[in-house]
Amino acid sequence: MRPRPTIIASLTIPIILAVAYPFLPEYQKALVARIMILSIYSYGYAVCFQMVGIMSLGHAALFAAGMYGAGLYAYYISPDPFVALAVGVASSVLLSMLLGVLAMRVGGAYLMIGTLLASQALYLVALHFNEITGGEQGLVLRGEATITGALKPLLSELDARYMVSLIALTVVVAGITILSSSRLGRMLLAVRDDEEKLESLGYNTSILKLLAFSISGALSGASGSLLALLYSYVGAGYAGVLNSVEPVLWVLVGGPYVEFGPFLGSLLVNLLADTARGLLRGHVLVVGAGLVAFALATGRLRWAYQILGRWRSRAA
């Protein structure tokens, strides 16, 4: 009913990226490939934050669950990258269902604190088992255990990263477009707008929130798995706080359209961070300053306020 982008329209971004590929210099190819993978995480966060209005501060745990699920499987059990990808996504879906209990039962500031504590706990677990996980140093996967390795006869490493990321991004964007224009998508928006009202119309909003959290987990985990299997590396750094809060900024920078925003946001922030990489850990400063700037500007951005303003205390 609303003017929502059709699937074709929302696929503009993947199409542009496909067409642009032959013209991009090496360095930019590598950068864009990485951003495409990370933007899948951004879409995953958007399902939670933008579509259903749950502000999680612990999504890095879901990202890392995918990364470790895929990475550890490929490293220790069987060097089959495609099974590893499935294992990665499955493990983050499992974790997201566990954490989803928080989203179902806890609200407001406590949900943010809860997700923050949960991801810190999982980060500590990853560090504790550093003989298996490699801790902060991480593990390097052998060639045949990765997607780039499996595609070696066909494509160069850079081409493989770009192509696989592009295919994954296309699938995700199409899926998100279908979801946001579906009945389920509207139910999720209704949860965001007024959970109690939706409940009084006979809906079980807890289940809806759990479902959204699981979809979000699947996408975050897919992003983490693909990163591990395309870049042959898993490490606890990805389970840390920075990785939890980055997608918040991506989604906010990206703007109100859930079909394009998460990609555009992660593109902009990462390009900016990339130009600042000469500074001492410039990336972190860009994200930090971006968050503060957004907080100050939110009053003037109606759509962002619609999401962020919902925690205002209701006068009795």
Next chain:
Amino acid sequence: MQPRPLLSLQDISKSFDGVQALAGVSLEVGDTGILGIIGPNGAGKSTLAGVIVGSLKPDSGRIFFLGREITGLPVRKRARLGIANTHQIPRSFPSLTVYENLELAALHTSGKDVRQRIIETADLLGLQPVLELKASQLSHGQIRLLEISMALISRPRLLVMDEPTQGLTGLEVHTLVEILRGLAERLAIIIIDHRVDFVVSLSSRIAIMSRGRIVALGNARDSWVTEKIEEVYLRGGS
């Protein structure tokens, strides 16, 4: 009264932080007609509505609907049994269009042609011209009408309305009265409002509340009603 009332409250009590909001309220509601509940501020009217809808749990007492006990049922299960409500400050889903709002409200009910029913309901309440607008673009009165439409589209057996005239213009109140009169032939409506004249003119039965109790209950046309109202508002009020 019929042998089995649609809704029956038995000795309901509820207190907040030691303040008694409901002190042993019993009430029966039949299949059709409008029950108006009036009383001064703090008499317990909104608490009573919350207890019926399920957003508040009574401390003691039991509630029956369609002959089955619903005391422990959550809001959403009561909604599915046929209890709909509207809020003092009307609520809708601002990011969705009017049509989508109605569609969500209709989803949980049987009946195939949802689209047809949405259009009929919108027609009834004059929302036809704004169907494609987002709820956030509506006026206060239109949101009120949208909320009522959302309640009606699920074909409830009982509609609980908390202060339905608040924020409405005189004309809108007039329209509302016409609509409610028509509806009352098909379903039971409970109206809580501080506008005594509005409630008395509309209702078939009147319950007067004071300090958490129903102090009088009877036919709205009876002459005692006016006397009792004066008594409660002038002397028994908070």
Next chain:
Amino acid sequence: MLPLEHLGLAVVDGLVNGSVMAFIALGLAIVFGIMNVVNLTHGELYMLGAMISWLMVQAALPYASALVAAPLLVGGLAVAINMFILQRFGHEPGQTVLATFGLLLILQQLGLAILGPAPRSISPPFNPIIEFSGFSYSGFKLFAGLFSLMACLLVWLGVERSRIGPLLRAAQENRLMAESLGIDTSKVFLIGFALAGSLVGFAGALTSPFRQIHFLMGFDALAVSFVVVVLGGVGRIGGTIAAGVGLGLLESLAALFLAPTVARVLTLTLALIYVVARRLGSIRGVWRY
């Protein structure tokens, strides 16, 4: 099966660590617990307190001067954060989380720039070894523990008994109402942030001689402070103190059998179970803040 002296050491160490944890969380108990502001920079303020202490000792200034400078500087920073950022959008929860998370990252980088990536340490100004029956304990740590506990109790009494407590609560609960009663809420927030910031800055300086001073130390402090405040019952300073001491003792006893990281994971899990079981922040599905 367990040597008694190990148990004794664990109890003393647990009580000391617990008191320190409570002291670190005290500022958050005021800002989040009473005033409902989710201040994610709390841990970084703690790190800055420790960093200032390290800087002053590096500059050959006496350790005691850090105990004065850290609360002043960190308190000032907290006030500035409140005035120039959080106040601008009326402490709206969503925006507050964004802004303080951004500041967390920035302050962390400040710590990295000054401290460098490796952990630093300073030696305590005095450190007599205290002999208990069967084990000995660092005199300075014991002093810091006792001092923390005293400070906690003092602040508790101060906030509950004076006009400050009710004022802080009123400003949070209904800003308009408070304003109409003639309370200048911006002044109340100023007091709250100044108090919280200087307390946690002091805690940073106080604990710096026996903790690793590292640019990432803040996040752990933040997580633990949230756990302590939430488990103690939000808004109840006495509860925060009890939860801090209790958790410290529990972690210390658990560490007799488990690795300290595992003990910390258990603490976090405990807090999560509590939050879920009590359905905090969610009343019948209403988003309550």
